[in-house]
Amino acid sequence: MLLPVLRRFLRPYRRDVLLVVLLQFLQTIAALSLPTLNADIIDNGVVLGDTGYILRVGGVMLAISALQVACAIGAVFLGARTAMSVGRDLRHAVFTRVQRFSLAEAGRFGAPSLITRSTNDAQQVQMVTFMSFVIIVMAPIMMIGGIIMAVRQDLGLSALLLVAVPVLLGVMVFIATRMGPLFRTIQGRIDRINLVMREQISGVRVIRAFTRQPTERQRFALANTQLRDTSLQVGYLMALMFPVVQLIINVSSVAVIWFGAGRIDSGAMEVGSLVAFLNYLMQILMSVLMASMMFMMVPRASVSADRIHAVLDTEPQITAPERPRTLPAGRMVVELDAASFGYEGAEEPVLKDVTLRLEPGRTTAVIGSTGSGKSTLVNLLPRLIDATAGSVRAAGIDVRELDPAELRARISVVPQRAFLFSGTIASTLRFARPGATEEELWQALEAAQASDFVSDVGLDARVEQGGSNFSGGQRQRLAIARALLKPADLYVFDDSFSALDYTTDARLRAGLPAATGGAAVLIVAQRVATIRGADEIIVLDEGRIVGRGTHGELMDTNVTYQEIVLSQLSAQEAA
Numbered sequence: 001m002l003l004p005v006l007r008r009f010l011r012p013y014r015r016d017v018l019l020v021v022l023l024q025f026l027q028t029i030a031a032l033s034l035p036t037l038n039a040d041i042i043d044n045g046v047v048l049g050d051t052g053y054i055l056r057v058g059g060v061m062l063a064i065s066a067l068q069v070a071c072a073i074g075a076v077f078l079g080a081r082t083a084m085s086v087g088r089d090l091r092h093a094v095f096t097r098v099q100r101f102s103l104a105e106a107g108r109f110g111a112p113s114l115i116t117r118s119t120n121d122a123q124q125v126q127m128v129t130f131m132s133f134v135i136i137v138m139a140p141i142m143m144i145g146g147i148i149m150a151v152r153q154d155l156g157l158s159a160l161l162l163v164a165v166p167v168l169l170g171v172m173v174f175i176a177t178r179m180g181p182l183f184r185t186i187q188g189r190i191d192r193i194n195l196v197m198r199e200q201i202s203g204v205r206v207i208r209a210f211t212r213q214p215t216e217r218q219r220f221a222l223a224n225t226q227l228r229d230t231s232l233q234v235g236y237l238m239a240l241m242f243p244v245v246q247l248i249i250n251v252s253s254v255a256v257i258w259f260g261a262g263r264i265d266s267g268a269m270e271v272g273s274l275v276a277f278l279n280y281l282m283q284i285l286m287s288v289l290m291a292s293m294m295f296m297m298v299p300r301a302s303v304s305a306d307r308i309h310a311v312l313d314t315e316p317q318i319t320a321p322e323r324p325r326t327l328p329a330g331r332m333v334v335e336l337d338a339a340s341f342g343y344e345g346a347e348e349p350v351l352k353d354v355t356l357r358l359e360p361g362r363t364t365a366v367i368g369s370t371g372s373g374k375s376t377l378v379n380l381l382p383r384l385i386d387a388t389a390g391s392v393r394a395a396g397i398d399v400r401e402l403d404p405a406e407l408r409a410r411i412s413v414v415p416q417r418a419f420l421f422s423g424t425i426a427s428t429l430r431f432a433r434p435g436a437t438e439e440e441l442w443q444a445l446e447a448a449q450a451s452d453f454v455s456d457v458g459l460d461a462r463v464e465q466g467g468s469n470f471s472g473g474q475r476q477r478l479a480i481a482r483a484l485l486k487p488a489d490l491y492v493f494d495d496s497f498s499a500l501d502y503t504t505d506a507r508l509r510a511g512l513p514a515a516t517g518g519a520a521v522l523i524v525a526q527r528v529a530t531i532r533g534a535d536e537i538i539v540l541d542e543g544r545i546v547g548r549g550t551h552g553e554l555m556d557t558n559v560t561y562q563e564i565v566l567s568q569l570s571a572q573e574a575a
């Protein structure tokens, strides 16, 4: 996949690429012409004692060298700029693609892998792009040109090339074919280190609670040692490579001088030609060396290109239709109509045939044990997932006919796991409404029962990544305040009151009608006390609705609801 990926991402830089190729071409030609001129100086200038000739040709050589340097600088500059731009574009492409992913696609790759793909893998491709600018153009021209020039200098000595080049090539192929697979293994081992490290950091509390540090240390040590061992093998090969290459180059130089001396002695060759020939030999062997380095890097970069391509090739399932319909102005009703949902690969659907209607001004509650499908139901509403059967409708329109952005703008959700972005309390709240005034922030905090602890620390208090410097209950209340700041037609609270004590929970719910301003409200909970005042309570059991009505009605008629109430009453009494 390396070539298709490169072709696609180099397209915007076609002009620069062409320029790099041209500059490299000129540079190589210049490098190839120098030894011949040098030979001329020796044979016609030094040997004959013609100082004028030496100065003239020397001047030309200087000019050519200056040209070569200029071309090299230009090529490296443009090549580096293009390669780094390709890296940036790759990261950008992965990032924007991932942003469009629904929960299903993101889950398929997993967060750590997506992060590696947009950083490390992009960098591998970026590096090989840069290397190719330097090598791919230069090596073949240098090798073929070098051979032609060497043959022109002295046909007899050129027979030596027939030995030196294949031997070097053989050695390099031998080493490269052993190194390629090792690089592949290294990528996998780096992944492994990342994974263990991530788990150590995010799971540190669990590890300490169960005093698992020794085993965890061993786990990391194992991954670490494996990486070292593979890297060492690469190191051995590298260590082997340079002396062997040196040896081949030096042995061939000795051979050239040995046989060349004989030919000069017999008058078949001039001194200058021998020097030139040595130079060309060096250039040829260097180009073979560079080309084989390239072959070593390409396998590693192709693995990375494959991994990037897999992300870019994944089509998000949830997208806006070609011609989206627009939602009418005014408060909308959101409905589930016989909606079912099953996760990919799971045998049984998690939600089965769920019908409900969320109307402005009414509070609907969903109660059910963990795993009964409540959060899945919540995810259906702003179209984070699509119903596998039945439909979700907003203002009577199937949500699949709407632009998801427009739908989501009308729905405000407090997710079960309150996620706060790092920054200050004010900035994390303004995530919902960037222009909110401080007064509006305080209103929302007041409604979310968060104003007391926020007034202690102030609106500018720091929020760490994920809100980790707040307690679970504080985090939930900040997330509720953030959701209340967003003007919406439907407010959804997914188990958002579970970390609150009974009094705070009660006060918060008492203030909700005013704070939501006549919008529809959906409260998901496991605690009866949280939802008993709702206009309609829906009892969910293993993805099915097994009862609906007010608290009083359900208490009289619904066995599942009675069981839930009884279990919680006894728990409270026991406490």
Ligand SMILES: Nc1ncnc2c1ncn2[C@@H]1O[C@H](COP(=O)(O)OP(=O)(O)O)[C@@H](O)[C@H]1O
Binding pocket: 107, 343, 344, 346, 350, 368, 369, 370, 371, 372, 373, 374, 375, 376, 377
């Ligand atoms: N990403 C997922 N992939 C596969 N199964 C899932 C996924 N998320 C949740 N489930 C399964 O769906 C069921 C309902 O989960 P959920 O809606 O979160 O329940 P609740 O919010 O009521 O606790 C559970 O059995 C859970 O194992």
Ligand SMILES: [Mg+2]
Binding pocket: 374, 375, 376, 416, 494, 495
């Ligand atoms: Mg849930």
